[in-house]
Amino acid sequence: MPPSSLMPPTPVLQTPRLVLRPVRSKDAPVIQRRFPRWEVVRWLNAKIPWPYPADGAAAYVAACLEEMAKGKKSHWAIIPKSGPADLIGIIDLWPDDGVSRSQRGFWLDPEFHGKGLMTEAAERVTQYALCDLGWPHLWLTNAQENHPSRRIKEKQGARLVDLMIGDHVGGRGPEMVWLLSREDWLARGAKT
Numbered sequence: 001m002p003p004s005s006l007m008p009p010t011p012v013l014q015t016p017r018l019v020l021r022p023v024r025s026k027d028a029p030v031i032q033r034r035f036p037r038w039e040v041v042r043w044l045n046a047k048i049p050w051p052y053p054a055d056g057a058a059a060y061v062a063a064c065l066e067e068m069a070k071g072k073k074s075h076w077a078i079i080p081k082s083g084p085a086d087l088i089g090i091i092d093l094w095p096d097d098g099v100s101r102s103q104r105g106f107w108l109d110p111e112f113h114g115k116g117l118m119t120e121a122a123e124r125v126t127q128y129a130l131c132d133l134g135w136p137h138l139w140l141t142n143a144q145e146n147h148p149s150r151r152i153k154e155k156q157g158a159r160l161v162d163l164m165i166g167d168h169v170g171g172r173g174p175e176m177v178w179l180l181s182r183e184d185w186l187a188r189g190a191k192t
Ligand SMILES: CC(C)(COP(=O)(O)OP(=O)(O)OC[C@H]1O[C@@H](n2cnc3c(N)ncnc32)[C@H](O)[C@@H]1OP(=O)(O)O)[C@@H](O)C(=O)NCCC(=O)NCCS
Pocket: 039, 040, 041, 043, 044, 105, 106, 107, 108, 109, 112, 113, 114, 115, 116, 117, 118, 119, 120, 141, 142, 143, 146, 147, 148, 149, 151, 152, 155
């Protein structure tokens, strides 16, 4: 079994402005309030039910807890140190399965976009994956038109390795596939 095939218990991570802590069942109501917006879901995977059902967040959180308990994925609630006290978004991480070329997902309530917060969260989670867990790389994807998500990969030092077709909530379209190696991430320096 490769070393990256099972996740350890999800730790609490800190950044200058954020606390990243494991998603918990009490998070369902705030996710149900913040997540189902077109600007959030538009470029996410088409597996997300849309229109978002009334129990969508409860089902999502239950799946997160099961995946974390089984060591399949880590799911962090993003909490700003300056408030509010509840989560403003989520970032997820999972091992390379050798097939899907995708190992990280994230979203943020639009109220908090454009402040560099997801770059900060992604950097900390990347450090966890590549340094703490010792993974050699991360596979990352985004819809080609998703400029903010694309910029985060570029800023992290990821290399664009493929362009495929992806099914997003907003429809089928070009999807960029990136490979972020530990060497490239470390070599890129603190450009964020
Ligand atoms: C992707 C997402 C998490 C980025 O979060 P964020 O905290 O706003 O991102 P950051 O502030 O760290 O900015 C990242 C880059 O995107 C740019 N950016 C942020 N919001 C932008 C916007 N509305 N339009 C254009 N560029 C934008 C920033 O300028 C920055 O690039 P720069 O350093 O060159 O200036 C957020 O847009 C989001 O939640 N989108 C919906 C969910 C989603 O698409 N997730 C990713 C799926 S692959």
